[in-house]
Amino acid sequence: MMTDIETPHLPRPALIDAYGNGGFRFGGMSHRGSLLCFPDGIWAWPVTGLSELTTSSLEAAFARAERLDFFLIGGGRDPWVLPERLRDRFARASLTVDAMPTGAAVRTWNILLAENRRVGAALIAVD
Template sequence: MADPASAPFLPRQVPIEGYSERFFHFAGMSHAGSILALPSGIRPWSVETFAQLTTSALAPILAEAKALDLLFIGTGRDPAHLPDLQKQALRAAGLRFELMPTPSATATYNVLLGEGRRVAAALIAY
């Protein structure tokens, strides 16, 4: 049986309708904190700061890598560079990825999702 904490709270992928300090808005709902927008749905993500973006934090994304062409990582307020270990994990799974501040990552994810592209987003709230 799947861990209920890892289950999506919205079992489909939808655009992010808005974001504000610490909140994301989608499908008429709001969530305080970081989120993953994956092909399997939108779920909370325990990463609160970019420094917490470990290889284990990428596990839900890596599990769906075959369903993705591109991953957007929203780094919070500021741009950041992914450590080599995390880069290697994503590349080994065959994922292309882009890092940018969360507002830009959210907007770009929405555009490409609207085009029907196989995208996902890991968005750190700030």
């Protein structure tokens, strides 16, 4: 389930202005569905729930690991724990990961982006 990393939805990072109703608002646009956010752009991400969170669906993060200091995963409305297999994969990539509800991940993304930090985020859309 690799995302097309050649075609970003937005070719730059942007603050997330709003989330909910199954999508996000950022960069003067509205997107329905989940997102992968990086310093080099924002992509549509086909993941709709935690059961689809795999090393394959996160491959774009691992491919950028050397250019990131932090990676956030917003997994929906409720707190959750990152499965050990994924935690191990992030550790092998030497990439610090934090799992949290989508709202907290959006707020953390915005803060770290405003601080010019090298951050990435996988944000699962919530209703």
